[in-house]
Amino acid sequence: MDDLRECYRLLEVDPGASPAAVKRAYRDLVKVWHPDRFTDDPRLQGRAQEKLKQINLAYGKAREAGVIPPPPAAASRRPAPPVWMPGDRPPDDDHEAPGAGAPPPRKRNWQPVLVRVGVSFIVVFQLTVAAAVLWVISTAFSAQQ
Secondary structure, three states, rough: OOOHHHHHHHOOOOOOOHHHHOOOOOOHHHHHHHHHOOOOHHHHHHHHHHHHHHHHHHHHHHHOOOOOOOOOOOOHOOOOOOOOOOOOOHHHHHHHHOOOOOOOOOOOOOOOHHHHHHHHHHHHHHHHHHHHHHHHHHHHHHHOO
């Protein structure tokens, strides 16, 4: 029991605090004592690392003791919804309207494509004009000689 009281003391919460309060206190202490906040001072960074190790151990022991419920298992999480692209057909279910619950098709953003086409057109046009100017100069120069 003393071990659990030490965990509460390190997490700076009262014994018997709610799981939400313990979790909130843990997150606050991690923000305060994170070593990346002390990059300019190696001595303080070392102290912060030690303090954060103690905080992490205390939180782990509190979780093992059942003070904090474990995070949900990965298998219990809902899968991400499917991404529907234009032209895709949603699955037909007899009990559901076609496409019900499916996100609307994503619209294609044509702006980057149009910018690339426009830039390509400008480059080709400038090269054509430059070639024509060079041809005129070279014919004028050869006609003078």
